Amino acid sequence: MALTILIVIVAILALGYLRAPLIAWTIAALAGIAYGVYGGCGLHLGWLIGAGVIAAIFNIVPLRRALLTGPIFGIFKKITPAMSQTEQEAINAGTVWWDAELFSGKPDFKKLHGYNAPKLSAEEQAFLDGPTEQLCSMIDDWKITHELKDLPPEVWQFIKDNGFLGMIIKKKYGGVEFSNYAHARIVTKIATRGGTAAVSVMVPNSLGPGELLQHYGTEAQKDYYLPRLAKGLDIPCFALTSPYAGSDAGAIPDFGVVTRGSYTDPRTGQRHENVVGIRLSWEKRWITLAPIATVLGMAFKLYDPEHILGDKEDIGITCALIPTEHEGVQIGRRHAPPGSAFMNGPTMGKDVFIPLEWIIGGKDYAGQGWRMLVECLSVGRAISLPAMSVASGKFASFVTGAYARVREQFGLSIGKFEGVDEALARIGGYTYQMDSAQRLALSGLDSGEKPSVISAILKYHNTERMRKVLNDAMDIHGGKAVVLGPRNYLGNAYQTIPVGITVEGANILTRSMIIYGQGAIRCHPFVLREMKAAMANNGAEFDKAFSGHIGFVFDNAIRSFVMGVTGSKLNSAPVGGDLAQYYKDIERLSAAFALASDMAMFSMGGSLKFREKISARLGDVLSNLYIATSSLKRFADDGSPKDDLPLLKWAVLQALHDAQEALTGFLANLPNRPLAFVLKWIIFPLGRHFTTPRDRLGTKIARLLMQPGAARDRLTRDVYVPKNEADAVGVLNYALSAHIEAESTEGKLRRAQRDGKLKALNAQGRLDEALASGQITQAEHEIVTRARRLKREVIMVDDFDKMLDQHDTEISARIPV
Template identity: 45%
Template sequence: MDFNAWRRRRISEPAYRWARNAMPAMSATEREAIEAGDSWWDADLFTGNPDWRKLLSVPPATLTPDEQRFIDGPVRDLCGMLDEWDISWNRRDLPPHVWEYLKTQRFFGMIIPRRHGGLGFSPYAHSEVVRRISAYSITAGVTVMVPNSLGPGELLMQFGTQAQRDYWLPRLADGREVPCFGLTSPEAGSDAASMVDTGVVCRQVVEGRELIGIRLNWHKRYITLGPVATVLGLAFKMSDPDGILGGPKDIGISVALVPTDAPGVEIGRRHLPAMQVFQNGPNSGRDVFVPLDALIGGVERAGQGWQMLMSALAAGRGISLPSLSAAAAAMCAHTTGMYARVREQFGIPIGKFEGVQERLASLAGNAYLVEAARRLTCAALNQGVKPAVVSGIMKYHATERMRVSVNDAMDVHAGRAVMDGPSNYLGSLYRAVPIAITVEGANILTRNLIIFGQGAIRAHPYLMPEILALGNPDEERGIEVFHDVFWRHLRHAGMNTLRAIGRAWTGGMLAPAPASGPVAGHYRRLGRYASGFALLADATLAQLGGGLKRREMISARLGDILSELYLLSAVLKRWEDEGRKHDDLPLVRWCMAQGFASIEKSMDQVLRNLPVKALSWALRAAILPLRLAKGPDDALTRECAELLLKPSPTHVRLAADLQREPGEDPLGLLTRAFALADAVQPIRDRLRQSNVRNWREAHQRGAITDAQAAQLEAAEATVLKVLQVDDFAPEALTPLGEGAPVQTQEQKPEPQSESPQPQQPESQPPQPPQQQPPQQPQQPQQPQQPQQPQQPQQPQQQQPQPPQQQEDEPPAAARPGENA
C-alpha cells in the first residue's frame, strides 16, 4: 500500500465520516444565501498572505463623461430643490415638482440599461448620485436609492424573461411605474423560512377566459415606496396542491410582479420610521389573482425566489446604505470641524479643547475610512464582481461608523444640534441612524451570523470544496474529493502557522510590502494580522465545527477582524489612488492605529473564549505574543483634529464634494463664517500678543485699520448668525392630534383568514400623493444655490414665519390625519 492510499484509508476516510456526522444540516435558504455573489479581496485576506500588488492594481472607480454631466446637471438641480425641513415638517413628503423631476430625469432608472430607456450607470455613478442627494435630504436619498437597489428593476435585469424586460424596464426607467418590493412581514424578517405569505396555483376565469395563475394572500410591512407604488415585487411561498403544473406541490419562495390596483390589494397607508417621511408603509392582499407570467423569470424561475433575492442583495447592499453613510460621515466631519472652529468658549475655539479634539479626530478618521471603503467596493462592482461578504462588511461597518460620526457631531454641537428647526442640519441625520442600522439586514444579524459565517465558507480557500464533498450523495466520489482538498487544506494550515508565528514575533517585519515609504510598515502589520486571522479562523473552525453557528459572539469577533482587514486595506488603497498625499498621512495613521487596536482586541476575546484552553494558549503564543496596538496617541489625535479646524486641501477631500458655497442658508452661513474666522485669525493673533481683547477699542486707538475692523465685524456678525437656534410661536407647535385623533389601523397578521380592514379616508392612493401642502409648492431654485429653508415663526417679529394657513385652518403641525 503506497503512502497516499494509507493516508486516505487511515486519516482522510475517518475524518470524512466524522465531519459528515458533525456538520449541521444546511437549509435551502442558508445554502442560497452562502452561494450568492462572489468572493473578492476577502478571499485574499482569508489566505493569510494577501497580494498587495493585486489590490493596488484594481482600477479606481471613476465616472464616465455622461455620468459626470448628470452629476453636474440634474443631480445639482435636484439638490437645489430640496429643503429637508419643509419636506419633513410641513409636507411630510417630497414636493410634487420633485417627484415629477425624479421621474422625467430618470433617477429611478439609473441601473436600467439604455436600450430599455434607463441611464445605464455604473455602480460607482449610482453610489455617487445617492451620496450627493443624501447630503441634502435623507428623504430624497432613500427615495432615489430604493428603485435602484433590491427591487423589481434589479430582479428583472438579472432574472426576467425578455418579454418582461421589454415591457417593464422602460416603464420603470421613466417613472410611469413606481416600484416597491415586499419581503418583510410580521412573521418573517431575516428568516424567510417563516414566511406565511402564500401563492396557490389555480385556474380562474378572467374576462371570459380560463387562465392558469396564482392566487396570492399576503401581509407585508416596512415597504419603502409602498404607499405610492404602482407595481409591487412580491416574495411569497408558492404551492401547487392540485398538480396543475405537473411538478412538486411545495414549490418554494417565488417572486411575482403585482399591479397595486389589482382587485384585493390593500396599499397606501404609511409608517413613520423614526420621524423620517420617505414613503414607507404596509400592504396586504386577499385572494389576488395574477397570471403565471407575473412570475419574474416565468414558471422556470418558480421556487428560486430566495436565490434571486440573495444574488441581487449581494451587490445592492454594498452601494445604497454605504453611500448614505459616507455622505453622513463626510457631512458630520465637515460641519463639525467648521462649527468647532467658529464656536468659542473662554475666548478660544472649542476645537482647541482636547475633549473636543478627540471627537474631531474620530470624525475625520471615520469619514476618510468610510469613503475609502465605498470607493474600493464600487471599484469591484464596476468590474462586474458581486462581492457578497464585502457587501455585508460595508453595510454593517459603514452604518455603524455613521452612527459614531453622527453622535460625535451631536456631542460637539451640543444644544445647537438639539434644537430642531430649519437651521438644524444634523437633526435629520440623527433620526436616520436607526433606519440605516436596521434595514437590508439588521446589524446584529449581519455581524453575528453573516460576515464570518458566510465569509468562512465563501472566502476560505478550502472550506467550500470540503463542504460540497461532504454533501455529495456519492460517498465514494465525496471521499475522493475530500481526501484531495483535506490534505491541501492541512498543508495550507501548516504553512500559515509558520508564517503567522514568524510575522507575529517580528512585529510584521517578515511580511511583504508593495513599496517603500511612510506606509510600508502598515502593509507589513496588516500582513501579520491577516496571517494570524487565517490561523485563528482555521483553529476555531476545527475546534467548534458546526457549533460555531451557535457561538455567535465568537463568530462576530472573527467577522470584526476580517472587516478591519478589509477596511484598512481600503484606506491604504485610497492613499495610493489619491497620489500619496502627505497632508493626509495623519488620517491614514489614525485609521491604522485604531484598526490595529480593534483587531488585537477581537483576537484576544476570541482566544479567551475558546473552549480548549491549551489550544487557546498555543494560539496566543503564535499570533498574539504581546498586545502592542494601543490605538491613536494624543499627539496623532490632535494632528487629525487640526485638519478639520482650518481650510485645507485635506479638509476639502474629506468633504468629498459635499461642501456648500457661502450663502445665507444654514450651511452656507457656516461655510462663510468658517472662511471669515480663518481670514481674521492673523489680526486676532496680533491683538492677543499685544494684550488687546476688544478689537473695537483697538480700532478706536488706531491699532487696526478700517478694513481690518470691517473684516472682524463681518466675521463676528456671521458667527453670531451661525450660533442661533430656531424657536417657534406656540401655535406653530400645536399638537398634531389636537381637535381630532390621528387614525391608526390595527394590522392583521393573517389576511388569509380575515378580510383586511377598509382603508381610512385619509389613506393615500397608490401614486405620488397629491395632498394639499401648507403652501403652494416652491419653484426649484438655481442649482448653484440650494433652496433657502423657511425660518420658524418668531414671537418677537413677523419675519421669518412658517407657511401661512388658510383661514380657520390649523397650522401644518396641527393638521390631523394628513399623510397618516
C-alpha cells in the same frame, strides 16, 4: 546536540514561514533524520525507516486516502451539519474577491493595487455636476420632513424626468445605465442635502423590481416595465419583510397556492377567465415606496397542492410583480420613520388571484425567488446604505470641522480643546474608513464581481460608523444640534440612524451571523471544497482539499508565531517608507485570523454557527482587515497625497487595533481553554502590539477638518454646499474663511482688553473703541464685523411660536447684539 536541535527548529520555522510544499517538508525531514543516523548523532536506522513510511503515506495519494483521509472522510460526512436550501443558496450567492485574499493568511497586495480605481465617465460626471446639483438645490429638508411629509411634486417630477429612477436600467430600455460607482456617488451627494430624497432615489435603484427584471425577467416583462420604471411612469417597491419574518427571510409567512381563477389586468382592462395562476395572501410591513407604488414586487412561498405545475408541492420562495391597482391589493397607509419623510408603509392582500405570467422570469422561475434575491442583494447592499453612511460621514466632517473652528469658548475655537479634538479625529478617521471601504467594493462591482461577504461588511460597519460619527458631531455642536428647525442640519440625520441600523438585515444579526457565517465557508480556501466533496461523496476531491487544509493550518500557525516574534519585520511590502509596516502587520493578522478560524471550526464543529459571539468576533477581524486594506488602496488611488497621511494612518491603525481586540476577545471566550492558551502564545507571543492612534495623529486630523485645504476637500467631496450665506450649511464656508481672516485682529483686541487699553463693556463697543483709538484699521474693523455676523448665523438656533407652528426667520432682527 543543542546546535542540531536549534537547526531543526529554524528549519521548521523557515519552511512554515515560506509555506513550503509537502515535498519540501518531506525532503527536509528525511535529510535531517538521515544526518542524525549517519552523521554521528546517535539516531537508530529505524528512525529513518519510520520516517520513510510516514512520508510514503503522506505523499502517495492511494496510501494517503486508504490510511488517512479516507477514514477522516467517513467521520466528516457524519458530523458535517446539513445545510437547508436557503442556506445553500445564500452560501452560493455572489462571488468571493478580495475577502478571499484576507482569508488566505497571505494576501496578495499586488493584486489589491492592480484593481482598477473607480472613476466616473464624462456623462456620469456631468450628471453629478448638473442634474444632481440642481436636485439638491431644490431640497428643503425641514419643509419636507416637518411640513409636507413628502417630497414636493416638482421635486418628484424632476427626479422622474431626469432619469434618477433609472440609473441601473440599461439605455436600450430608456435608463441611463450608470456604473455602480456613479450610482453611489449620486446617492451620497443627494443624502448630504436630504435623506428623504436620497431614499426615494436609492430604493428603485437598489434591490427591487428593476434589478430583478434585468437579471431574470422575461422579455415581455422587461419590454413593458423597464422603460416605465426608467422614466418614473411606474413607481416600484419590493415587499419582502413581514411582521413575523424580518432578517429571517426564509420564514416568510406570506403564501400563494397554484390554482385556476379569473382576473382583470388593470394595465389593459382585459378580462381573463379560468386561467392557471396563484391565489396569494400577504401582510408586509416597512416597505419603502409602498404607499405610492404603482407596481409591487412580492416575495412569498408558493405551494402546488393540486400538482398543476408538477410533482413538487412545496415549490419555494417566489417573486412576482403585481400592479397595485389590481383587485385586492392594499397600499396607501404609511409608517413614520424617525427624522425622515420617505414613503414607507404596509401592504396587504387576501386571496388575490394573479396569473403565472406575473412571476418574475415567468413560471420557470417559480421557487427561485430566494436565489434571485440573495444574488442581487450583494450588489444593492454594497451601494445604498453604505452610500448613505458615507454621506453622513462626509457631511459631519464638513459641518463639524467648520463649526468647531468658528464656535469659541473662553476666547478659543472649541476644536482646539483636546476633548473636541479627539471627537473630530474620530469623525474624520471613520469617514475615511467608510469611504475607502465602499470605494474598493465599488471597484469590484464595476469589474463584474458580486462580493456578498464584503457587502455585508459594508452594511454593518459603515452604518455603525455612521452612528459613531453622528454622535460625535452632535456632541460637538451641543445646543446647536439639540433644537430642531431649519438651522439644525444634523437633527434629522441623527434621528434616522436606527433606519440604517435596522433595514436590509438588522445589524446585530448581520455581524453575529452573516459576515463570518458566509465568509468562513465562501472565502476559506478549503472549507467549501471539503463540504462539497462530502455532499457529493467525492473522496478524491476531499483528499486534495483536506491535505491542503492541514498544510494551511500548519503554515499559518508557524507564520503567526514567527511574525509575532519578529514584529512582521521579515514580511515584504509593495511600498517602502512608513506605510510598509502597515502591509506587514495586515499580513500577520491575516495569518492569525486564518489560524483562529480553523481552530474555531476544528474545536466547535457544526456548533460554531450557533456560537454567534465567537462568529461575530471573527467577523470583526475579517472586516477590519478589509477596512485597513481598502484605506491603503484608496490612498494609493488618490496619488498618495501627503496631506492625507494623518487620515490614512488613523484609519489603518484603528482597524488594526480593532482586529487585534476582536482576536483577543475570541481567545478569551474560546470554549476549549487549553487550545485557547496555545493559540494565545502562537498569535501574541510578545503580547498585544497594536495600539489606538496616538493623540498627536488625531490632532492633525482635527486641524485638517478645521482648515480649508485639499485634504479637507477630498474627504468631504460630494457634500452639497449651497453658495448662499442665508443657508444653514452654505454659511459655514463663508464663516470659516471670515473667522480665519479675523483671528489675528481678534487676538489683538483680546490683548488690548487684557492690558486695559479697551474699556467698553461689550464686544461691539470694544471693537468700535479700537477703531476710534487707532489700534485697528478700518479694514480690520470690517473683517471682524463680518466674521462676527457670520459666526452669529452659524451658532443661532430656531424658535417658534408657543404652539411650535410658526417659525420666525428674522431672529437677528429682534435680538440685540
